[in-house]
Amino acid sequence: MKVRRQGGWEISRISRLMKPPIPELPNIHDSARLVTDRTHFPRLEHGAPHLVARKEKPAEYPPRGEVPEQTGADYKPIYYVSPKVSSGPPWAEPVDFEAALKLRAERIGLSTESLGTRELARLFPSYETPVFVNGKPHNPRGVTGITGQGVLGKHGENTAADPIVFRRWVSPQDGHQRLQMIAIRRSDNGMWAIPGGMTDFGESVSETLGRELREEALGESVTQEQAWRFDRCFKELFEEKGTLVYQGVVDDFRNTDTYWMASKVVMVELEDSDAERLGWDMSLVAGDDATQAEWMEVTRENLSRMNANHGEFVAKAVQLWQKRCGLVLRDDAVIGRAPGESESP
Numbered sequence: 337m338k339v340r341r342q343g344g345w346e347i348s349r350i351s352r353l354m355k356p357p358i359p360e361l362p363n364i365h366d367s368a369r370l371v372t373d374r375t376h377f378p379r380l381e382h383g384a385p386h387l388v389a390r391k392e393k394p395a396e397y398p399p400r401g402e403v404p405e406q407t408g409a410d411y412k413p414i415y416y417v418s419p420k421v422s423s424g425p426p427w428a429e430p431v432d433f434e435a436a437l438k439l440r441a442e443r444i445g446l447s448t449e450s451l452g453t454r455e456l457a458r459l460f461p462s463y464e465t466p467v468f469v470n471g472k473p474h475n476p477r478g479v480t481g482i483t484g485q486g487v488l489g490k491h492g493e494n495t496a497a498d499p500i501v502f503r504r505w506v507s508p509q510d511g512h513q514r515l516q517m518i519a520i521r522r523s524d525n526g527m528w529a530i531p532g533g534m535t536d537f538g539e540s541v542s543e544t545l546g547r548e549l550r551e552e553a554l555g556e557s558v559t560q561e562q563a564w565r566f567d568r569c570f571k572e573l574f575e576e577k578g579t580l581v582y583q584g585v586v587d588d589f590r591n592t593d594t595y596w597m598a599s600k601v602v603m604v605e606l607e608d609s610d611a612e613r614l615g616w617d618m619s620l621v622a623g624d625d626a627t628q629a630e631w632m633e634v635t636r637e638n639l640s641r642m643n644a645n646h647g648e649f650v651a652k653a654v655q656l657w658q659k660r661c662g663l664v665l666r667d668d669a670v671i672g673r674a675p676g677e678s679e680s681p
């Protein structure tokens with residue numbers, strides 16, 4: 337019942353009229369919920385040691401050195417810089433730390449003479465408490481068995497933004513209303529992930545959120561003109577309705593002791609009216625460095641298989657979503673009510 341018009345999708349009035357009615361919501365006990373208000377996320381606490389970045393790695397990295405249990409024990413990290421980075425692509429800083437430092441300092445008009453921790457923190461900003469060893473930024477989540485740039489473009493923290501986009505969807509199979517999210521499959525490690533990406537120089541976080549969402553989950557299906565419209569509308573959507581879920585270091589498989597990923601994670605629930613504003617029928621097409629894009633059900637099982645600590649980002653987003661709408665989510669993505677909760681207006 338969708339009407340495809342040239343250069344874009346349009347949701348027809350008929351498809352809206354034919355939308356299945358919202359089913360009666362089941363009662364969901366605490367024991368069956370994905371998260372409750374009391375669920376903690378220890379790995380999202382700033383400074384907590386990484387798990388993924390100590391055992392996983394891109395195929396081109398050498399094996400990670402052993403990370404000792406106790407601090408002060410013998411530790412021999414392996415140094416690795418990818419040829420993708422050392423060949424000097426526009427997205428990477430010079431591998432030489434002093435050269436990169438000089439470039440950053442020049443950009444903000446800072447002298448490189450006698451740099452203290454305050455100046456270094458300005459030059460190498462971090463979402464977490466910065467750690468400098470001999471004037472160089474170090475991963476605030478501790479050691480990883482690898483030092484050197486790996487495949488990351490920036491010295492110290494490499495900043496990304498992650499958009500969590502939810503929608504409610506009535507399953508034609510069982511008539512339950514379920515929570516879904518936009519997920520992509522990454523081409524580098526084959527894992528399902530939030531469609532996030534690096535913040536370009538001079539770009540605001542809400543711009544990155546919208547642009548990455550469009551590039552990775554709408555792919556080549558949009559014209560240049562539509563791309564501009566999407567980017568503008570998504571940016572507005574995140575600014576108007578977005579809820580901050582997390583801001584800090586990401587437990588990413590590319591991280592090293594001195595180069596690491598961090599992100600600002602923002603959640604938004606997409607309604608039909610938002611899709612209409614975007615002129616979008618909510619269909620997804622993988623693009624950029626994604627091999628698949630899907631509306632994935634927010635189940636415990638799906639979250640446990642996500643890239644980095646994205647499953648925890650989404651679980652925390654669900655916690656905030658529940659508080660906001662007064663509904664609860666079962667661990668198989670079914671939306672319901674806590675027993676004893678009355679119908680919300």
Ligand code: RP5
Nearest residue numbers: 496532533534586588597599
């Ligand atoms: C993750 O890598 C972030 O959470 C974000 O989703 C992603 C950004 O890297 P690219 O997808 O741009 O490689 O750590």
